[in-house]
Amino acid sequence: MTINKFAEIFSEFSKSKYIDLKDELIFLAIRYSRLRVDWKLSSDEERIEMDESRTRCHIAFIDACNILSRNMESSGEEIEWRRKLGNERKVIGDFACYVHYILGIEAA
Numbered sequence: 608m609t610i611n612k613f614a615e616i617f618s619e620f621s622k623s624k625y626i627d628l629k630d631e632l633i634f635l636a637i638r639y640s641r642l643r644v645d646w647k648l649s650s651d652e653e654r655i656e657m658d659e660s661r662t663r664c665h666i667a668f669i670d671a672c673n674i675l676s677r678n679m680e681s682s683g684e685e686i687e688w689r690r691k692l693g694n695e696r697k698v699i700g701d702f703a704c705y706v707h708y709i710l711g712i713e714a715a
Contacts, residue, residue, distance in 0.1 A: 608698050612691065613705040619688035623679050632671040636706035639664045643704060665696065668703050 623629055642661045646654055676689035692702055 628675040635668040636703035640704040640707035
């Protein structure tokens with residue numbers, strides 16, 4: 608998926624009125640992306656130790672995406688962002704990294 612597509616998805620989900628659910632999604636995106644980078648920079652032994660927590664965080668991020676989209680849909684908000692994101696775990700994890708990236712750029 609391209610960075611432009613991630614930007615579209617980010618923009619679309621950000622419009623939701625569910626502030627607490629958006630905040631949780633963002634918190635988990637940041638947490639997962641940090642773990643993903645730590646995993647990349649770790650030794651094989653360290654990766655074995657952190658793999659379970661990284662996987663749990665990834666699942667929690669996916670769940671947060673699903674929970675937000677279900678709530679948005681039930682109240683009539685547009686959820687095309689979730690369809691665009693799809694269900695491929697790698698792509699969803701990449702999106703978490705995009706969220707972290709864009710927030711870091713915007714904070715400067």
